Amino acid sequence: MTPSLLMLLPFGVVVAVGFLFVRMASREIPKRQRSRLKEALDALDPSNDPEPAEEQAWLQWPSRWIAVSGAKPVAVRNALDLCGVQWCSLAEGLQLASEDRYFISQHVKDWVVVFGRELPDPGSDPDHLFRFLSDLSHELGTVQYFCADPVVGEHAWIWIEQGRVKRAFAWSGSTVWNQGDLTPAEKSLGVECPGYGEESPEDLRRNAMARYNVDRVHQLASKWGLDPGRLTRSLPKGAQGIVGKRRLQRKSQP
Structure with missing residues (x-):
């Protein structure tokens, strides 16, 4: 293996590790977003308000x-x-x-x-x-x-x-x-x-x-x-x- 390729190996390892982190985060973020969206929609749902007419x-x-x-x-x-x-x-x-x-x-x-x-x-x-x-x-x-x-x-x-x-x-x-x-x-x-x-x-x-x-x-x-x-x-x-x-x-x- 040439010296130039050996110098590129550490850089490749860093890129690979970074890619794995991005993949894991991309799966986690949608879950959080869906959870927050559900909480927001539940808060806006009039059926969850015990006295919707009076509160409105x-x-x-x-x-x-x-x-x-x-x-x-x-x-x-x-x-x-x-x-x-x-x-x-x-x-x-x-x-x-x-x-x-x-x-x-x-x-x-x-x-x-x-x-x-x-x-x-x-x-x-x-x-x-x-x-x-x-x-x-x-x-x-x-x-x-x-x-x-x-x-x-x-x-x-x-x-x-x-x-x-x-x-x-x-x-x-x-x-x-x-x-x-x-x-x-x-x-x-x-x-x-x-x-x-x-x-x-x-x-x-x-x-x-x-x-x-x-x-x-x-x-x-x-x-x-x-x-x-x-x-x-x-x-x-x-x-x-x-x-x-x-x-x-x-x-x-x-």
Whole structure:
């Protein structure tokens, strides 16, 4: 055997070993891929969801809601002055709330949750939002308002007791309402609450802040009282809420 062929032998051994490893890996990878694909398909299969209708309703939930502590659903209905009321399931109520109705849930841990696209928008008129919540609080006591719109980044959390603002922060491209001291829950979540005119001049920085805050609104709601995401698992099976339209705008109390 010539010296040149002897020099090529080690290289040939390396190539052969590498080929064997590739063959073994090519057989193993499809097995893993098939296993992962099956897991993904099983997760997407509605038949594996114990409550598919209620869970799908989550996707329809409006971006704004109110939580009321210590009041009965009927009292909340009266305070909102709803007309054409009827009883319906959570899934049906959330669908109607995404149109032009208000939906009032049953009690969950002493809280009643109100959903509705017609709830005041913090960015359009903060003064109107304050009057609306203050009126409700005068009648119902503890009222909390939340907004989390991931599309435009608008967000808000407001806590009112007996008509008085305990804490309020609302953002709609800039800070439109900031009142009261940061609560321990806000501090623990690390949300940013710039004062009036203190926003970053950089669009990327403002957008990042808005996304961060929006992603934590439900966690804040849970720390303050109740995350509405618990409704689908906390309400008794077949529980119904109240749905109706608001009759008129009520005069604010001085």
